[in-house]
Structures are given as structure tokens and as C-alpha cells.
């Protein structure tokens with residue numbers, strides 16, 4: 331059907347109604363997203379929080395890791411209970427997992443979520459997912475989870491306030507890389523247009539999300555870019571976050587967002603990587619591609635996942651070991667698909 335000038339595919343409309351069926355007024359709902367929440371995870375949960383509270387549900391945000399400072403401007407007072415997330419999830423009648431379908435990226439909350447009464451999921455990842463059964467509004471062709479939250483609200487006729495619209499716009503803006511990536515479809519631009527109709531101010535959102543950086547983010551960027559290695563014979567480029575750099579610059583993982591776009595932007599590069607040692611001893615790799623290189627496939631070789639042109643994985647071993655393994659796989663993958 332057509333709602334708000336943007337048509338909703340029938341299967342997606344049906345899935346939206348199944349999710350809505352468990353969101354009855356009066357229910358206690360916990361909203362959560364993947365570790366190191368991004369703009370799409372936070373934007374989707376904040377928008378859904380507004381919609382559900384207006385419908386008379388008791389909603390709270392309960393994330394496995396703290397919401398990055400960059401997105402605090404979106405948070406309604408009293409909405410974020412991430413410091414006691416596991417208890418919120420245990421006490422909820424329904425858990426809505428947004429922007430992820432895999433238990434493995436829900437950190438310490440995986441156990442509580444597995445034991446929940448009802449788990450709904452709204453997501454746009456390729457992975458089949460490992461969440462317990464429940465209603466699913468999952469569409470890998472959606473640019474952002476925020477696009478699907480927009481569809482849910484539209485299909486059910488649930489009003490989007492300017493605050494909710496702003497949060498969804500942040501999700502779409504950040505997951506499309508500012509409307510530059512391949513997932514920038516005509517449809518998602520129409521959805522963004524509908525959000526602007528509801529009073530979203532793109533300039534002020536740009537300023538909050540991208541132009542209110544702590545000084546450390548810029549200094550960190552400089553340090554990471556200094557590690558750049560380019561192998562044009564393979565179409566490969568990568569950067570590495572020096573151990574303890576986040577700590578020294580007093581920033582968080584969120585401040586690394588977008589750095590991998592620099593190696594990707596080099597002419598002739600088809601695959602760009604960012605390596606980072608995690609506090610838990612693992613090594614996080616971000617994969618970004620150009621053209622027909624499918625990084626979701628590559629990341630899956632290392633137990634990760636994501637999308638065709640943006641994926642990630644967390645590997646065991648030292649930084650040097652993880653780097654050697656991933657670079658070897660990347661070179662052979664790239665050499666196998668020349669031209």
C-alpha cells in the first residue's frame with residue numbers, strides 16, 4: 331500500500347503488522363541494538379521509543395554498550411537505561427532488536443535476550459541471524475533499519491513526531507554515508523524527503539553528527555591515516571589503529587567512523603580495510619569495497635558479516651596475526667576477480 335507518498339512492498343507491510351502485533355499498549359518494551367551503536371541503531375531505537383511511548387507502551391533503550399556522545403542530542407530524557415540493560419531486558423514483556431539479527435553482536439545481553447518472552451527484530455543485514463524466534467521485519471535491500479522503522483510507523487498509521495523523524499533521518503544519513511553509498515536508493519531518498527516534510531533540519535543534523543567533533547577525533551584520524559599501506563597491484567589499501575590511540579586521544583570507537591573511507595577513496599583501490607585491537611583481546615576488521623567486490627562474503631570467512639560493500643569481523647589472535655590472515659585472504663580474493 332502507499333502511505334505518506336512512499337509505497338511499502340506487500341511482504342514488508344505484512345512483516346510490519348506482525349511486529350506491531352506484539353507491541354500492544356500497556357506492554358513493557360526494551361529496545362536494543364548492536365555493540366558500539368551507530369547512527370542507524372540509535373536513530374531507529376529513539377524513533378521507535380517516541381512512537382511506542384505515544385501509543386501507551388512503557389519503552390526503554392537498553393544497549394550492550396554506551397550510546398556514543400555524538401548521538402546524545404537525539405536521546406529523550408530518561409529513555410536510555412543502557413547502564414542496567416540486562417535487567418531492563420529481563421523485566422520487559424517484549425524485546426525489539428534493531429539493526430542486527432545476530433546474538434553474537436549483542437555483547438553481554440545475548441543471554442538475557444535468549445531467555446526473553448518475546449523477541450521482535452527490525453534489521454537490514456544479509457545474515458540469517460541467530461535470534462530466538464519472533465516477528466521479523468528484515469529487509470536486506472533497505473538502506474537502513476531506520477527506513478524499516480519508517481515503514482512500520484507508516485503501515486500502522488502511527489504518527490512520527492519531529493523528534494522521531496529527526497532520529498530516523500540520522501539513521502538514514504549515517505548508513506548511506508551522507509547519501510553517497512550504493513544503498514542510496516530512490517526510495518530511501520523519498521523517505522528522507524518525507525522526514526524533511528515533518529520538520530527535520532538537515533543542516534543542524536549535519537552539524538550535530540559530523541561537525542561537532544572532539545579535537546581528539548581529528549588527531550586520531552591523522553595518526554591512523556599515517557599508517558596507510560597501499561598495494562595497487564591488488565587494488566588493496568589498509569590502515570591500522572595504533573594500540574592505545576583511542577585512550578591517548580580520549581575518544582571512543584565511534585570516533586573512528588568514516589576513517590576507512592580514506593583508503594577506499596584512493597583511485598584503483600577496490601578493497602579497503604581498517605584494523606583495530608579490541609579491549610577483549612580480539613582484533614576488529616572493517617571491510618569496505620568498491621564495485622563488485624563483495625566484502626560480506628570475505629568477512630564471513632572470518633566469522634563476521636554485514637553488507638556487500640561494508641562488513642566487519644572480530645578475529646582471535648594478535649594484531650599482526652589477524653592482519654596477515656586477512657590480507658592474505660583479501661589479496662587472493664582480489665586477484666581472483668581481476669577486471
Ligand code: AMP
Pocket residue numbers: 435455615616617633634635636637640641642643644
Ligand atoms: P563497521 O566496519 O563496524 O562499520 O561495520 C560495517 C558493517 O559490518 C556493519 O553493517 C555491521 O553490521 C557489520 N559488522 C561489523 N562488525 C561485524 C562483526 N564482528 N560481525 C558481523 N558483522 C559485523
Ligand code: MN
Pocket residue numbers: 364368370371429
Ligand atoms: Mn549498524
Ligand code: MN
Pocket residue numbers: 370371429454473474475505
Ligand atoms: Mn544499519
